[in-house]
Amino acid sequence: MRIFYTADHCDHQPKSEQYDGIASPYPEVSARVDAILAGLQQHNFGTIHTPRKYPLEHIHQIHSQPYVSFLRRRCRDITRGEQVQPSYFISDTYAPLTSGTYHASRRAVDAALAGADAILRGEQVAYSLCRPPGHHAGHQSTGGYCYFNNAAIAANHLSSHGRVAILDIDFHHGNGTQDAFYTRADVFYVSLHADPSINYPYIRGFATETGEADGVGCNLNIVVSKNATVTEYIAGLEKALAKIQDFAPDYLVVSAGFDTFIDDPIGGLRLNADDYTEIAEHIVALRTPSLIVQEGGYNTELLGELVVNFLQPFNRWSSR
Numbered sequence: 001m002r003i004f005y006t007a008d009h010c011d012h013q014p015k016s017e018q019y020d021g022i023a024s025p026y027p028e029v030s031a032r033v034d035a036i037l038a039g040l041q042q043h044n045f046g047t048i049h050t051p052r053k054y055p056l057e058h059i060h061q062i063h064s065q066p067y068v069s070f071l072r073r074r075c076r077d078i079t080r081g082e083q084v085q086p087s088y089f090i091s092d093t094y095a096p097l098t099s100g101t102y103h104a105s106r107r108a109v110d111a112a113l114a115g116a117d118a119i120l121r122g123e124q125v126a127y128s129l130c131r132p133p134g135h136h137a138g139h140q141s142t143g144g145y146c147y148f149n150n151a152a153i154a155a156n157h158l159s160s161h162g163r164v165a166i167l168d169i170d171f172h173h174g175n176g177t178q179d180a181f182y183t184r185a186d187v188f189y190v191s192l193h194a195d196p197s198i199n200y201p202y203i204r205g206f207a208t209e210t211g212e213a214d215g216v217g218c219n220l221n222i223v224v225s226k227n228a229t230v231t232e233y234i235a236g237l238e239k240a241l242a243k244i245q246d247f248a249p250d251y252l253v254v255s256a257g258f259d260t261f262i263d264d265p266i267g268g269l270r271l272n273a274d275d276y277t278e279i280a281e282h283i284v285a286l287r288t289p290s291l292i293v294q295e296g297g298y299n300t301e302l303l304g305e306l307v308v309n310f311l312q313p314f315n316r317w318s319s320r
């Protein structure tokens, strides 16, 4: 499998998030990426490629031009080491800006697009190690540690070449991604996540949301209970995969979050480390060229192991 990553994420270093005006430590830290890289190296996943720089056009198909300009200009004016809570283009207070946020987010998009291009060149599997994550970023809003929607931008790129399904397995519903494709029939969005009536992002992710206009029937939200073990989780996943199979995509994008892990500090179902291999085996059974995009997962101690366990079945398939 092809792996894409850049070190530019290091310049995105918020120190705190605001919850009802009270600051607490920022969980979406660069140590997450260090843990994943260490895991990939230990398990000989091979060369990690630096993506090329892609033009803004790709981003502008998902995000408004005023939003992108705002992020670029606002970050440029921030002193290194400082953090700003913007008042505009936000959907919550979980995406502060630092001087490197715009550049880091651009490079995360580049990693996602390079993964998509690898798939278009005939690679069966690519993993884009994106940071910051993306699935909560809306058309013109940051939110939930996200600025640009890496998976949506990559899926949109793939959609010029075939039918695309997005499978979102982060603990949280990917509201930004759902919104991006809600009225489209050529991209199918399926998400498995914790109940949005009591979990972030609250405003989206209900089972009643099934798509609109041309997109009717092309959106599927599957809510899993907070104490779901791998048995309940796989049952939900099987439903998701059956629908994806009916849709018959040419390409699969997996928004891969690992905050479903039992010991995740902000999410947490009852999934153990080994369960990610079983989850991946079910997804690999689709035998559809797959772009895996990194989303959440906040246990910096074990995140490397979780990602490696998940990637292993894809790796076996792609090097067969």
Ligand code: Q9C
Binding pocket: 019, 094, 133, 134, 135, 136, 144, 145, 146, 170, 172, 200, 257, 259, 266, 295, 296, 297
């Ligand atoms: N007081 C992703 O996993 N809210 N984003 C947490 C803590 C923010 C998660 C509440 C959760 C955002 C990409």
Ligand code: ZN
Binding pocket: 170, 171, 172, 257, 259, 267, 295, 296, 297
């Ligand atoms: Zn999440």
